[in-house]
Amino acid sequence: MxxxxxxxxxxxxxxxxxxxxxxxxxxxxxxxxxxxxxxxxxxxxxxxxxxxxxxxxxxxxxxxxxxxxxxxxxxxxxxxxxEAFRVRPFALFTRNTMVILILATAGTLITGSMSAYAFARLRFPGRGILFGITLSTLMLPFVVTMVPTFILFKQLKWINTFAPLIVPYWAGGGAFNIFLMRQFFMTIPYELEEAARIDGAGFFRSYWQITLPLAGPVLATVGIFSFIHHWNDFLAPLIYLSSPYLQTLALGIQTFRGEFGNQWNLLMAASAAMVVPVLLMFFFAQRYFLRGVAMTGLAGR
Amino acid sequence: MATVAARSRGRWTLRQREALAAYLFLLPWLVGLLVFVLGPVVASFLLAFTSWDLLNPPQWIGLGNFDKMFSGDKLFPISLYNTAYYTFISVPLHVVVALVLALALNLPLRGIRFFRTAFYVPSVTPAVANAILWLWIFQPEVGLLNVALGAFGVPPQRWLFEAELAKPSFIIMSMWASGGQMVIFLAGLQSIPEHLYEAASIDGAGAWRRFLHVTLPMLSPVIFFNLVIGLIGTFQVFSAAYIMTGGGPSYSTLFYVLYLYNNAFKFLQMGYASALAWVLFLIVLFFTLVQFLVAGRWVYYEGELKR
Structure with a gap:
């Protein structure tokens, strides 16, 4: 309870x-x-x-x-x-951002919910230790993994592709999201699944047909967090994308500044255009968003 | 469960099939943990003892990088000082501001959702848009801040262009994003059971004493959480300084991760950057552990309600 x-x-x-x-x-x-x-x-x-x-x-x-x-x-x-959209290829920047955002978010939702389901619902040797390791990665500063990860992607010849910004999110989607979804899955009554299991449903079917359909709110929360993260992300695109045709909105606005430093009105228009989707997102999804924070249980007893 | 167990197929027991399913479900994350977390952590540790420019093979130089850090490199102590200054002022300040906001925004007033949004929205503003906006607010001649202060007779300041004011400017700017912590405090406040307040009121406690003896102790795990997460995050401040000042003027906003980034991706000193990353890791780990140790003295966990 x-x-x-x-x-x-x-x-x-x-x-x-x-x-x-x-x-x-x-x-x-x-x-x-x-x-x-x-x-x-x-x-x-x-x-x-x-x-x-x-x-x-x-x-x-x-x-x-x-x-x-x-x-x-x-x-x-x-x-x-x-005019801001004309002097810089902002349509292209938006497209790039959306491609990264949608594919990375899909990976987070699919592989993250799978991991969360295993931690919340299945019994297996090493569960406690694995979950402990998962949580402790939350405390690891990202700069520790930044350099080797860059070298890894460089060896794979993934620099100047979207892969470094998407593929890692298909590998579980990060400890925070797994934790968030696991907390929610624990609140879904187990009896539903047990009934399905007795009717002969396998583990994958009870994940896909019982748990996920009931997990709408938490999937929405993770989706929103993911949207805002990828929309705003600056450092990762900065490291991996240097080709002007691959830049995201966050990078595009930044390069805009050096060249058109004096055209504040255009710069502000571009920035405002980038803020609006986040504002709308927050406005319409506020309930899910706040609920997601409450749900981590970190904020409660 | 017994009926289900009886139906297990073949030579696998239900237990074994469940474990197998679990590992399959976890496969992406296990790969991610190995390839993107544990592997890089080990690699970073080994790289810290090498000199590597990405072009030639890495060379083992033992403690050379750490030697450079603590005796030769003038910018390392500067970046560490800047980061510590920023962190130890802004993290406690954030917690206080966010807590006060959350207390106010927890009141059952009409239109409170509107206010919650107004206070929360700045913390989800994209970092780049944010930085550009504040570059302008801090602009010495016509920036919003100097104009506003001018109305109160305060002479114009040079904010980001003056070494002494640059770090305080970043602190002022970061206060604007207190909304993230505020939301976490709000969630915490709402999970405090009402009967505790009722009991305190019956015992004759006023608003202040209810705050001191009910709200604060019950909220202490949340305060602790915000301090720990805030410290880890603030030690890694990067984007704003990269975009707004590039570390200047005269290195006054050269924060640790900015310096690390420069070493890795500008000077291509991957070994030195890894050593810097590990030193930061140890510093963050140290302060996190200290907080956990001190926590026993002031953080109150309502044990019997814990799952």
Missing amino acids: GQVGQARVLSSPALPQAVPRRSSAFRRNLPRAVVYGLLAVGGFIFALPLLWLFSTSLKMPGHEFVLPPEWIPNPVRLENYT
């Missing part, structure tokens, strides 16, 4: 405990107003840089540095976006 308790939905509306209960209406409302005020000010400060980003992305060249700052661009110049 402890597992189920940890998988509580974060955004559930019933959170009565934190508010101090006071007698008079005035004393009850005053702290509330203060908190609202502080949240509004804080939220504004946190949102300010992004508002500034979107505002600048719509400005005329030369209007970026006007003092006092112009929050609402006048005139609004939507062409910044089309």
Whole structure:
């Protein structure tokens, strides 16, 4: 039951405990107003840089540095976006990013859920030790494996291909995702599977037809984490992709900067275009996302 | 289970078939663990004792790399200092900011989801877009920060262009991304059983004492988790410095992993870079172990509820 308790939905509306209960209406409302005020000010400060980003992305060249700052661009110049896409092959960068992202995420979901299923559901010698090793790799700084991994891919002649950015994700998808999915699988009642097993279903069928269909929320969570990771990833493409035709969005925007350093409006438009999908992703998948964090159980008892 | 066991086919028992299935399910991860984790860790350890430019065969130089690090190389102590400075200020600060935010965002107020999103979104902004945005906020003449501070009569600062201010600038920027830890704190706060607060209230505890005696102890494993993960992550700060300053001015933002990256991929000193990686590994391991040792004194695990 402890597992189920940890998988509580974060955004559930019933959170009565934190508010101090006071007698008079005035004393009850005053702290509330203060908190609202502080949240509004804080939220504004946190949102300010992004508002500034979107505002600048719509400005005329030369209007970026006007003092006092112009929050609402006048005139609004939507062409910044089309122009940014023209001066650099952003359509190609987007395509490259999507190819890597989709294939890597598929690998993470398939091989990660297989590993998680074995750790959550099957008994085999060495399970405890293997799971312990898996978890301890979470603490390993990535730079330790960075150089030998680069050399390995260089020997395989995989530099300047997408393979180094995709293939490793078909090898289990990383300890964090395995851990996350395992935690969720443990919350699915075992009886369902047992019934299927008695009906003659093998291990693969009970994984594929019983466990996975019930694991939608955690698969969505891992998918979202994976999307954001690959969309934002900078270091790995930087190391493995130097050909201009293979660059991802993260790299593309960076190279953009050196050459067109003065065209802030275009640079901001390109950056804004890269932020928007992540914002939409977060906005629509917020529930899964927060739930995934709660589900690791790391954040709970 | 007995009925199932009775149906086992051939000479394999159910136990054996289950174990076989498990290893097949785990095959991709076992390969990954060997090829992408354990293999590279061993290789990195061996490379640390060599000199290798990728073109000629690696040469065994014993402790040469470590010798260089601790006596010859001036940039190694600088990068270590920069990273320690950044880590030991920003990690505790992050935890405090994230905790305060989470406490506020846990209140049952109308529209609280909107606020949660506003505070969380900066931490999922792509690193590159983020860096470009902040380059501009820190811009000395017309940047947002100087304009805002100017309204309060603060004279303009040169932020990223001044060695003394460059690291604090990075710390300010990193605060903006406290949302990641905030979400973890929120999850932790919501799993504190309500009856503890009720019991404390009946005993006459006010809001502050409930925080001190219920929230903090119950949340201590989460604080611990955020400190450990935060430290491991912050020691490896890279992208922002690579994009925004390239390590300058006068090496003041040459962080450890940036220096390691330069050695590996700019100067092609794979052996030296591996040695640097292992030293970082040992440093991170040391501080993680220290945190685990100290944890016994302040982290409260509600044992009987643990699975």
